[in-house]
Amino acid sequence: MVKQALVIYNPSSVTQVGPDAWLGEIVHRICFDGGYRVNVLATEPNMRHDSLTESEIAANDLIIAAGGDGTIRLVLGTLAHLKLPLPVAIMPLGTGNQLARNLSIYEDHLLVDSLNNALNVALKGVPIPIDLGLMNGEYFAVAAGAGPMSDAVLIPNRSEKATWKMLAYMSSMVQTFALPPVVFRLAVDGEEFRVTASGLFVTNIADLGVGKLSDSAVLDDGFLDLCILNPRNFKDYLTLGFRFAGGFVGGEAPYYIKKVRAVDVEVEPVASRLSRVQRLGQRIRGFMRGETVEDRPVFQKVTAMIDGDPCGTTPMHIEVVPQAVNVLVSKRRGQE
Numbered sequence: 001m002v003k004q005a006l007v008i009y010n011p012s013s014v015t016q017v018g019p020d021a022w023l024g025e026i027v028h029r030i031c032f033d034g035g036y037r038v039n040v041l042a043t044e045p046n047m048r049h050d051s052l053t054e055s056e057i058a059a060n061d062l063i064i065a066a067g068g069d070g071t072i073r074l075v076l077g078t079l080a081h082l083k084l085p086l087p088v089a090i091m092p093l094g095t096g097n098q099l100a101r102n103l104s105i106y107e108d109h110l111l112v113d114s115l116n117n118a119l120n121v122a123l124k125g126v127p128i129p130i131d132l133g134l135m136n137g138e139y140f141a142v143a144a145g146a147g148p149m150s151d152a153v154l155i156p157n158r159s160e161k162a163t164w165k166m167l168a169y170m171s172s173m174v175q176t177f178a179l180p181p182v183v184f185r186l187a188v189d190g191e192e193f194r195v196t197a198s199g200l201f202v203t204n205i206a207d208l209g210v211g212k213l214s215d216s217a218v219l220d221d222g223f224l225d226l227c228i229l230n231p232r233n234f235k236d237y238l239t240l241g242f243r244f245a246g247g248f249v250g251g252e253a254p255y256y257i258k259k260v261r262a263v264d265v266e267v268e269p270v271a272s273r274l275s276r277v278q279r280l281g282q283r284i285r286g287f288m289r290g291e292t293v294e295d296r297p298v299f300q301k302v303t304a305m306i307d308g309d310p311c312g313t314t315p316m317h318i319e320v321v322p323q324a325v326n327v328l329v330s331k332r333r334g335q336e
Helices: 023-032 054-058 069-082 098-102 114-124 158-164 166-178 234-246 276-289
Strands: 003-009 036-042 062-067 087-092 126-135 138-140 143-146 182-188 191-197 199-203 224-229 255-260 262-267 303-306 309-313 316-329
Touching: 003 023, 003 069, 023 036, 023 062, 023 114, 054 069, 062 069, 069 087, 069 098, 069 126, 069 138, 069 316, 087 098, 087 114, 114 316, 126 143, 126 303, 143 316, 191 199, 191 224
Parallel strands: 003 036, 003 062, 062 087, 087 316
Antiparallel strands: 126 138, 126 316, 143 199, 143 303, 182 191, 182 262, 199 224, 224 255, 262 316, 303 309
């Protein structure tokens, strides 16, 4: 019997070229080098993990996810929702390609053909089980977040991401020093506490592409890493800047990491306490925009982010789904 493969791709993936430049190559290689009969399915706006039926997916021997982190999240979430153990091959064709980076499928280098590497993994790789996160009923593969530093991931538009790639995120992250922190109320595996933070992330991966968010995050350990960032002065911002821009680990910046299985995130509706640098940055930002600035804002709720996309607002219930899906990686990566 001929093997079946389904390519699920994003027709508007944020790359320098459109699907017409790479979809044909994917189909050709999978057909002629892999011996598969290939069908293709274009994603549509507002598709969710429950948009596709089991009959559309289960008849295949291989699922290929082609696009950025949002497309990868959709495909993996679909497999997890349907509880199908089918192997998934990732074609990293977005801006960040964060999951592919952490699985050693993608390398951002001018001399490396990332699509060819991904196709080789699809044809010769081995499946490994990885965890996913679940935030308010939505699956994620990379990270969930809230607060100004999380919002910075959402700021760059499609054109900026296509042109500047990861530099677009670095630019928006730098601007967060002018934004006030948020007071969060957290319930972590039965323990409740309150924190003030400029960024709160619950991550499934270690490397963000512009540096490490967590040094201990592992894709198959049955945990997520809760990362709380609250820089207070220029030295803190500088330390975090080195951490993200260069992968530097260390320093004295307020940075808290805890392994969790589940966490509930709510906003405490009280005035956040601004540091001197945050107050100065906020006033400069207000002056440049001609706006009146409230020194101590009171947040009722903030935007929730998963894998670089907005996904409602707080409160957030986040939990790990251990070994939710099977992803193809190189044989060397599979033996690690």
